[in-house]
Amino acid sequence: MSGKSRRDFLKTSAVIGAGVAGLSTSTVKAAPKNILSEDRMGVLVDSTVCVGCRNCEWACKEAHDLPAGDLQSYEERSVFKDKRRPGTKALTVVNEYSSGKNSNLPVDVKVQCMHCDHPACVSACIVGAFSKEENGSVIWDTDKCIGCRYCMAACPFQVPAFEYDKAINPLIMKCDFCFNRTKEGKLPACVNICPVEALTYGPRTELVKIARERIKRNPEKFVDHIFGEHEVGGTAWMYLSGKDFVELDFPQLGTNPAPGVSESIQHGIFAYFVPPVSLYALLGGIMWITKHRKELDEEEKS
């Protein structure tokens, strides 16, 4: 916003905001691509198999051009002292929990975007940057993303992270299901490296069958629950566990798709008889301008 006063900015925003408010949704909130294909892919994470080697963390960073460091340094287990969350520097993290049975065999759980079948982030994104692709991935278009963080608020798993530390054009980051790799027929980087194949990549319908079969064959090893099979309407990434999922910090969610903030924003607005579209439009307008202003600034600078 260099060179312009705050008042100037607000003035312009208001004018444009009022303008856009009158337009139809499609202009500002483009209808997102939201495909729920029969053959969509998924990953079954078997937390009873995961050994917490964190190779997946390393591979994920490597595949996404994030500073990854030396693979051997991931053998360090002191990181498990704190529970970590996926962020802008690591799109997936592994956390460790006590098994309650054998202190030498803890439970390790990999966390990343769940790639929901009815993704709240997709519905929340006001510029239609997010999409659910045919292969099950929930990805977003960085060129469209305006950094409004609605997806963050909407996601029931608190996955999308925001580049707060980036002064210029901060954007959203999350696991993209290695969309660029799977497009070429490669496995997601984390699935590819996992030494014990705690992560099984395959058609979601088949994974559900495999998960059921594993529980059936080893009922004393697993809790009888496939996390993600029905949660928030189903997710592409699903988990098996030997321990109650709540104890592994999984949120307790219903089977209805997309609860969360986006809904409550809408409800709140309806209560005051303001159609949400106009609010989205207003907010979207503001964000869009800011983004372009910044881009212009950058262009001017360079």
Next chain:
Amino acid sequence: MKKGLLIFFLFAISITVTAQQNLGKDHSKSNITCKTCHVCDVPTKDDPCLVPCPREKMKTVYESPDKTVDVVSLEELSKKYLPVIFSHRVHAQMSVMSGGCGTCHHYNTSGPIQSCKNCHQTYRNRDDISKPDLEAAYHRQCITCHREWSHGTNCNSCHSPKMDKKGFQKEEAKKKVMGKVHPALIEPDKIVFETKYEKGKMVTFFHDDHTKKFKIECTSCHKNETCLKCHDVNKASIEKSKIVKAQKSLDEHHKKCFSCHKEDKCGSCHLNKSAEPFEHGKKTGWALNKFHVNLSCAKCHGSKMPYTKLDNKCSSCHKAWNNETFKHSITGLGLDETHSQLNCEDCHAENNYTVKPVCSNCHENYSFPKQKPGKLVGRK
């Protein structure tokens, strides 16, 4: 209906064939249908038509660790890694007390031992995702135990670091492991269990006696031990005698003891202090000599519990001993030629060896040990 009958008929035939060939007791005990292991309807000895992986829980494979493969070089994935030189025999020896061969050779039919790659594909990007690929199959078998006692998941404990590639000599590496056996286990002499039983908190278990004297097989108690029972990088070496809190359930603790100590009262094991080791001399008034002390109790007392008092006449047990079969020098006195011809009871009246032998049957005024029927040779 017809089809059903046919299937039943074939099923019956296959049972008969199996029974006729008497393929071992596992077969008859297995609570499974033929089709679990055999693809065809009538498997024969020459063509058992085994499925590679029945994926049912069965304990079938057993090979004595001493007879099994010594070293295996795992190199199916050597494009990615240097071969892993796996000390199969040492691991087989360890498995004896921790689940047996089936721990790794799971889902094996009772036929030949299948190699992992018969079921586990070598590519991760594959169609059949119902079972892990080969790399994962190997790792699951190894890392789960290795991380339990090493508290880490370091690749280098099995994989030679890649930079060694040029210098890596497979045969050399194999030789280093070849012939290796598991070192002798260190057994504790005794373990004192601290229990919750009010009237007698301490139960002293003489581990040594049970294995050495009673000759109880290790595996009759230790069947499914974790690696950690012996191996842990953080654990000091096994103590010879230790006090532990009884943690298992009442049943689990008692079950093993009760298989022999059926008639014992609570108080025979539960005391208020740790028990003194059993001494035959103190308890029965008949101290065991150096030969007897090494025998298992059952050798004299028989296997029936509780043990009963025996008489201490040598001939009660050593029925076959006579002047020809008994080497007298073992007593420290070697008989001369004349005396070695005599019957035992000629000197040892009424076969009583606890009293002085008599010479007066032949020699007037002779008495042992002043006069001797041979030469002192020293006790062996």
